[in-house]
Amino acid sequence: MLSLFFVLPLAAASIVNSQLSLLPHHPHPPEDIPPLSHWEDLAASQNRTLCHILPGQDGDDDDAKTIASALNHDCRTNALVVLPGAQYTMASNITTTSMDNVHIELYGRLLWTTDIDYWLSVSMPVGFQNQSTVWYFGGRHVRLDGHGTGELNGNGQVWYDWAKGRGNLPHRPMMINWRHLHASVITNLRFVQAQMWTMATTWSHDLLFDTIYVNNTSNSSHSTLNTDGIDTIYSDNITLRRWDVTCGDDNVALKGNSSNVFLYDSVFHGGQVIAIGSLGQYNDAWEYVHTFHARNVTMRDTRYAVYLKTWAGHQNGYPPNGGGGGRGHGQDIVLEDVVLHGARTAPFWIWQCENYEGDMGKDCDSSEFSFSDLRFSNVSGTTADGVTLAASLRCAAGGGGCTNIIVEDFSVVTANTKKPLTEWYCANVHNPSGFECEPFPEDKGDDE
Structure with missing residues (x-):
């Protein structure tokens, strides 16, 4: 479902620190998500295009394609994108790198499928070592708000069991690559069971990651080696505030050509x-x-x-x-x-x-x-x-x-x-x- 309003552009949003506490370990999607009419009124008041995206009705639907279409076309600029559903199926790799002045409201879970052979065949290079990803996410003046319950879930257990403790396997993807992302905010968001690294910033600057929960743990004998919380590469002015990270490798890592990286008010477990x-x-x-x-x-x-x-x-x-x-x-x-x-x-x-x-x-x-x-x-x-x-x-x-x-x-x-x-x-x-x-x-x- 896409609700479209074509509008005039807004001025760039400024980066404002959230005042929320660290996110709960086991959240439940809120029952009082605002209805469509609320988002229609909000979009109109802010002169934004609205994309209100519900999950596919069939469990085999690929919601990644719907999300990518909205962020690349209907709601690429001056837009409000709302994902109010409980769970969305991510069954294809996506590139959304041209957003400009887009606010994304995620309340439920984005869940990646478990077809390892498929993901190995379509993962995309990050440009460092043999690292790859299944989502290039970039643009300017983007705000992604998870409201404390929005979650990216890589279904990582199948990857940990497949890797059997072996490190740096080719084409094993990280969940998301913040790529050429500038003057943007990622807030109140959960990242759970990443396939490899959770995320990396590359060729990005002026980013705030505020109130972020990361948990990559294994329920089998196989380790979570290579499940870094975040890596910065070719990036400048990156602020990490109120992070809670459990992982099997580097909780935070600065790779080559990282500058002005700030970490505040955070807690790390293991790793x-x-x-x-x-x-x-x-x-x-x-x-x-x-x-x-x-x-x-x-x-x-x-x-x-x-x-x-x-x-x-x-x-x-x-x-x-x-x-x-x-x-x-x-x-x-x-x-x-x-x-x-x-x-x-x-x-x-x-x-x-x-x-x-x-x-x-x-x-x-x-x-x-x-x-x-x-x-x-x-x-x-x-x-x-x-x-x-x-x-x-x-x-x-x-x-x-x-x-x-x-x-x-x-x-x-x-x-x-x-x-x-x-x-x-x-x-x-x-x-x-x-x-x-x-x-x-x-x-x-x-x-x-």
Whole structure:
């Protein structure tokens, strides 16, 4: 059902932070969704075209095609798009990258089908490693509001069982790629059981993701490896506010050419937590990560608080599982007001010898990627018992090492014994402040 009103354009919407709390883990679609007449009146008052989309009546219908048609044609510009149904079937890949001044109201679930062979045949390249997706979503001045119940559900369990713990499998898609999306807001939305990465921003800027719930968990023996919460690539001015993320890999990851990424008021469960990288995977390519600030973040049973990782300076194999030889710089990386609950290893980790083709942990001094101006302030809480390291900072001499690392108000202890973390292992760290470096013991050198 499409209700159409052809209208004059509106001025671009400004980005406004929501005041809602974190979303519930098990929501129910509201019973008081406004009727069609409400949306007709609202669209008319805002001079917008209206597309009011109901799910197909047949369970075999492909609602993805209907949604794509609305966002590409009838309601591509100056529009209000409403999806009030309980569940929509996503049975085809879609590209909706030309929206302009569109508001999307999603109340129910977008559920992807489980035909793995089909999705492997139609997934679309993201432009990094062998990553792919089933939805290119882009445009300008777009607002996507899930109202606390709207959900993208990738039916990920079939993918976890199919992958059997194998990483970086070709054509295994992420749920959505925010691609050339600018000056836009994604809010009050749930992302559940992603097929691989949940989402990534590419070639995008000026985005606010506010009040976002991500949960990728397995109910079988197979892991949720590669189910990152969000990755940023070639993106600038990205704000993540009030995120609740459970996943089996990086909760948040900044890949190459990410700048001005801000993370506030969030909670992470499991996973690796915040990753800067990996970087330097492409031979002779220059990459950067400039300005990442995280504040007021709670981390439960995560591996680290933050880890920075690059590939070695000599290429060994090819992406996605091999590579190296890239160059670049990471600068102005700040974490403050962080609480750990049972971190599984050292809270702070720098590692410049990444490789999954047999050379992991080797050639750690050759990377020509450097880091500077890192500050970790007011980090408290607990690690698992047996953890003694506060930091493992293995910086590479090839890039000049790491400069100006500052630690302030660090008070992390082991969970049961309450022993403070006292060991700060360093290599090629210059001008440390707030801690004393000691060399890596030879018997622990490159085994992580």
